[in-house]
Amino acid sequence: MALSEIYRLDAIPVQSCVLLDTAAEARGFRTAPLVLCFCDACGFIFNTVFVRELVDYASTTEESQHFSGTFNQFAKDLAAEIASLCRLEGKRTLEIGCGKGEFLKELAEQTGTIGLGVDPGFIPERLAVESGHDIAFQREYFDPATVPFSPDFVVCRHTLEHIPDVKTFMADIARAIGQNEGVGLFFETPDVRRVLDEGAFWDIYYEHCSYFTLGSHARLFRAAGMDVTKLYLAYDGQYIIQYAKAAPGVAPLENERDLDDIRRLAAAFPERVSAIRARWTEFVTKRHAAxxxxAIWGGGSKGVSFLTTNGLNEEVSRVIDINPFKQGKFLPGTGHRVCAPEELRDSPPDIVIVMNRIYLNEIGARLEEMGLTPELVAV
Incomplete structure (x- = not known):
């Protein structure tokens, strides 16, 4: 296995979606180095100095994106797609890394599945479950030994990238499935090809220790004895969507054959990401000096990475987020307070940098409703 280093940061917050009560606590939040290496043999990218014990998902983690209408519609559409492709009524679905449970609830509503969600950060009082939906939750890390049934369908969204030992994780899923052949799997994972191509440093952070392309994602499953049946990019090309079956595989899909392109992008990434970092640092510091x-819109991982990677502090006056559970809390690393959009009325910013371009229209409409017309740009 030939590994090459493609990106290094000396000190970044070990968690970026954590809720912190004071600016001092946020500025003193623990940091650690990140060293991304690329495997020339399979295309997998991972943080070689990741320390699992530094990340506590059972703490005050706030990862939910479901306060966005754009994201909510995306999740509803995904559930509808699963419903159209998989017969889940009365079947048992296991969701690994269910977050606050919103997607499992939506899936149960659309399919009639019997669901179990597993996540150490699940908060029961955050989810209202209507009668007639048979879903339950375990507030713990996934362990096949504690799953009370052999699932017919496995869902795992935005979790694989947090797993340092992905081969062991796949083996654990196989243990949970047991002898139940033909079990369907649905995975949604960030796509690193776009990150490499765009030099998107704001999409690299400590919790994400494993990075995949369409090809490396599928190769992981095929190496675990599973067949990849559907594979594509969604959400403005940001997310890998993959369907698989616990069954011997057939020939790879055409879009799995990406290794030559990824080798080229990985080799060019150090120069590319350096230029993009410099461009955004100059963009912010010049306007601040003038x-x-x-302000930046997005108080999650992208916002934290954008600020801490480039050492931006007073140059950014405010951080905005529509998630009410983030508002009034402080970002790890820089200590920026997270503001509600309504707070902009009292002191409108001149420029708003949107941390995810897919939300440009949604955010633009929100600003227009408030009578605000700042310059609006997206990373």
Whole structure:
């Protein structure tokens, strides 16, 4: 296995979606180095110095994106797609890394599945479950030994990228499935090809220790004895969507054959990401020096990475987020307070940098409703 280093950061917050009560606590939040290496043989990218014990998902983690209408519609559409492709009524679905449970609830509503969600960060009082939906939750890390049934369908969204030993994780899924052949699997994982191509440093953070392309994602499953049946990119090309079956595989899908392109992008990434970091640092610092008020919209992982990677502090006046559970809390690393959009009325910013371009229209409409017309740009 030939590994090459493609990106290094000396100190970044070990968690970026954690809720912190004071600016001092946020500025003193623990940091650790990140070293991304690329495997030339399979295309897998991972943080070689990741320390699992530094990340506590059972703490005050706030990862939910379901306060966005755009994201909510995406989740509903995904559930509808699963319903159209998989007969789940009365079947048992296991969701690994269910977060706050919103997607499992939606899936149960659309399919009639019997669901179990597993996540150490699940908060029972955050989810209202209507009668007639048979779903339950375990507030713990996934362990096949504690799953009380052999599932007919496995869902895993935005979790694989948090797993350092992905081969062991796949083996654990196989243990949970047991002898139940033909079990369907649905995975949704961030796509690193776009990150490499765009130099998107804001999409690299400590919790994400494993990075996949369409090809490396599928190769992981095929190596675990599973067949990849459907594979594509969604959400403006940001997310890998993969369907698989616990059955011997057939020939790879055409879009799995990406290794030559990924080798080229990985080799070019150090220069590319350096240029993009410099461009955004200059963009912010020039406007700050000219007396402009710069805000960023997005108080999650992208926002934290954008600020801490480039050492931006007072150059950014405010951080905005529509998630009410983030508002009033402080970002790890820089200590920026997270503001509700309504707070902008009292002191409108000159520039708003949107941390995810797919939300540009949604955010633009929100600003227009408030009568605000800042310069609006997206990373």
């Amino acid at each position: 007396g402009k008020s710069v």
